[in-house]
Amino acid sequence: MFKKLEETIGLKFKDHHLLKTAFIHRSYINEHKNSEYTHNERLEFLGDAVLELITTDFLYKTYPDKPEGELTNWRSALVKGEMLAKISRELNLGDYLLLSKGEENSGGREKDYLLANTFEALVGVIYLELGYDKASKFVHKFLLVHLEYILAAGAHIDAKSQFQEMAQEKVGITPSYQLVSEEGPDHNKVFTMAAHIGDRVVGKGEGSSKQAAEQKAAEDALVRLKW
Numbered sequence: 001m002f003k004k005l006e007e008t009i010g011l012k013f014k015d016h017h018l019l020k021t022a023f024i025h026r027s028y029i030n031e032h033k034n035s036e037y038t039h040n041e042r043l044e045f046l047g048d049a050v051l052e053l054i055t056t057d058f059l060y061k062t063y064p065d066k067p068e069g070e071l072t073n074w075r076s077a078l079v080k081g082e083m084l085a086k087i088s089r090e091l092n093l094g095d096y097l098l099l100s101k102g103e104e105n106s107g108g109r110e111k112d113y114l115l116a117n118t119f120e121a122l123v124g125v126i127y128l129e130l131g132y133d134k135a136s137k138f139v140h141k142f143l144l145v146h147l148e149y150i151l152a153a154g155a156h157i158d159a160k161s162q163f164q165e166m167a168q169e170k171v172g173i174t175p176s177y178q179l180v181s182e183e184g185p186d187h188n189k190v191f192t193m194a195a196h197i198g199d200r201v202v203g204k205g206e207g208s209s210k211q212a213a214e215q216k217a218a219e220d221a222l223v224r225l226k227w
């Protein structure tokens with residue numbers, strides 16, 4: 001089942017039971033309550049921490065003259081869901097996901113937050129089975145190589161901060177955000193936030209947290225307002 005994935009990422013796993021777990025969404029377990037497997041959320045939790053450490057270590061050692069604030073912005077741009085989902089698509093991780101029929105029918109294999117979570121779970125598996133060095137090489141090969149593109153595209157710039165600065169400069173108003181909708185179960189929420197300048201809605205965005213949705217709304221506002 002995972003031969004092609006192993007060839008793609010250049011790693012060989014002994015424990016395919018653990019590897020399979022990285023691709024099991026909670027919704028699948030809810031439909032297969034007698035399964036010998038569990039969902040991938042614990043692996044995702046571990047992988048998130050490993051990913052942040054590898055990225056921080058890389059930035060700290062590679063850019064000794066850069067201040068903490070700048071490195072923090074670069075790290076955030078690298079490990080944000082949109083970027084992890086992009087890498088997941090390049091590796092075709094969505095092909096291996098085990099989802100409920102409902103999640104499958106709603107396009108779960110293409111949802112950014114599911115793909116990002118799966119990438120983190122895979123990093124967790126690599127760390128557990130093959131160790132930190134192999135996990136670090138994997139992250140360097142498939143994620144950290146994108147830093148140059150991120151910096152060139154300005155994707156490391158915090159959209160909310162930029163939006164606030166531009167709004168205060170151009171119209172003298174500090175933007176605000178309001179919750180538009182909140183959907184999904186507690187473990188898998190999708191929030192929609194609206195960015196306001198005064199009473200005017202100037203952007204909207206979705207995310208797995210209110211903060212992530214606000215960032216998307218700010219990005220949308222910057223595009224709409226051509227700022």
